[in-house]
Amino acid sequence: MASKPRPRSFRTLGKAFEKGDIALLECLDRNTGEPAYAICAINIRRQADCEPEIEMVPLGLMFNSDPYKMLISPTDPEFDQPEMKAGGGKRID
Numbered sequence: 001m002a003s004k005p006r007p008r009s010f011r012t013l014g015k016a017f018e019k020g021d022i023a024l025l026e027c028l029d030r031n032t033g034e035p036a037y038a039i040c041a042i043n044i045r046r047q048a049d050c051e052p053e054i055e056m057v058p059l060g061l062m063f064n065s066d067p068y069k070m071l072i073s074p075t076d077p078e079f080d081q082p083e084m085k086a087g088g089g090k091r092i093d
Contacts, residue, residue, distance in 0.1 A: 013059070016041050025056050037062040 016022050021042045029036045040056040047053075063070065072079050 023056065024062070025058075034064070036064070 013022075023040050023042055025038045025040045027036045027038050028034070038056075038058040039060040039062065040058050043055040043057050045053040045055055
């Protein structure tokens with residue numbers, strides 16, 4: 001069974017976009033050293049007697065190749081193959 005959509009998460013993400021608290025951050029892939037682009041939430045940490053700190057919280061990655069070749073949709077029969085299940089055959093929803 002595919003995981004269920006999380007309406008609260010989508011609303012939170014939508015609010016962050018509306019407020020402009022989302023950024024695209026260029027990073028480096030730790031394994032390859034190639035550029036990677038992360039979608040980040042901007043978290044401003046305010047502390048008394050200090051300058052505010054900006055924390056970039058990664059939420060997702062932009063694809064640098066064809067996502068249709070990389071990903072298996074939950075509607076694809078291949079998705080339910082035993083080797084695709086997490087936790088030794090038990091899917092975590």
